[in-house]
Amino acid sequence: MSASTRPDGGFFGSSPFQGQFPQTRLRRNRQSTWSRALTQEKHLHVSNLIWPVFVIDGANHEEEVASMPGVFRRTIDRLLPALQEAETLGIPAVAIFPVTESRLKDPEGTEAINPENLVCRTVRAIKEAGLSLGVICDVALDPYTSHGHDGILRNGVIVNDETVARLCQQAVVQAQAGCDVIAPSDMMDGRIGAIRNALDEAQFQHVQLLSYAAKYASAFYGPFRDAVGSASQLGQGDKKTYQMNPANTDEAIREVAMDLAEGADMIMVKPGMPYLDIVHRVKATFGVPTFAYQVSGEYSMIAGAAEKGWVNRELVMLESLLAFRRAGADGILTYFAVEAARRLKNIQ
Template structure:
């Protein structure tokens, strides 16, 4: 966008509008509210909490504690939570069949949360096989390769059982080709036309996911393998636009860019190109390094938390998935 020239200094003094708090607030170009926050929660099959060492201040939650967190989200005005299961290793298999078990952990937790808070809170469920596969990949593996079309069939089954459990938003994070259209058809055929799809449309093969994999227990399963044959290379920008275009054409209601801060240029391009609901995920590695630096006394936690979240809004994000959601919501009250 090109702006017309303004009068030169001293007729124009840009510091005039920065001189007082009221003036800075009045001329603010971007703003952050509680309504912009999505709170990711890790759940395990048990009670109590299990701290995640690589995510300071974040714990896996037992079922009762997850319901309590959902109530806390409602009280704070956070519009939605995203649930991620730490699956018992004994339930992980090559074919990831626990993913479409209608009574699996995340389905049971969803039912409990919906019984407690109803439609006062949106529940977003991830669709991918890595929490359930013994190999840690997001899809099925055949002859050492992650296969696309067979995986999509399983993802459709997973989506339907999660929708039946009461989730409001299906969020495919697997990056298989064609999965959005297939999942949309499967949901509609099963009577879940009202369930949204938030596509992880531009998900990169990033080094910033480490603490998340610790939290869900997929790091050990994945081992030295990687996900570069289906997640995007960090070098790609135009490819992200094509990915988003395809997912929208297949019926995605909203799209996501992941990770967040290292890819703010992608967030901005997506929003400017398509003008659709666009979300960003401030992933575990982003949170962990800010939190660790703050815990060491090198950064002001609240200041960098709010500045980083505002950066997403400035780039054009409609909402942010962040482990800072509770703390940020408290500051925004």
């Protein structure tokens, strides 16, 4: 058996023509800065970053999320200057997440379809400020329900079709406010096709659909639920009847295939780093724009460890984001977006 072949007769590596040591020394390409740059396979650019932001009601106020060091909830007037910096840095898009006051929440999430809700007012303010950022709006009911679930609850069960009807209304309201990308994260069956039809009937054919097609029932969402105030409502409940089982990969491919058939323009995998195998498989299978969400728990692990001095925040941040690109992600939703963009601008 040749040194370059496996016991099954195949070749190690991608080519049967790779040499062997000592004729081939792979360290030669790593020995200098210029050579490492020249042979780097994947690159992280500011254009790959999407910034998720939290908006609260009121004026001239911001507050740090305790479980997400360095991440803030901001009123619209405080958010706009932050978004102006993001635009200047070259970040292409922002994702809006509202912190809804408890008095506005009810079991059916009716505030989601209010044209004057916090998300719609934020979107209009961004557009009126003349910012060229793409605006992504989450479509799900959990910021608006008193029970913290993504859908309408009937006798302890999240009802699919009634929820989809409400999500269609929510999507149209957001599009009317000026949202560029509708991003359903609810994981109800059939919602992509229904929302696409609703948008088209309302003459919003140009509005894009970013489907959270492979969203898992993950323990990594905890700090996000703290940030938007849905953790206390959810209590001891879980979302396993509609979000995916973390053990499943084939199911993710089925979900993506269905959402693409229903009209999704882009696909999201959430969470990110623990599911890079899913990102890679989705990209390799479908070859469509594929995004990943570096979720709150991933951010908080890095930020918390950095605060303790256990890891280098900047280096781990950039390495983690590059890992998304290596797996095949075209876009990365990350709370590090502005920080990473500043660093990337410094080294470009």
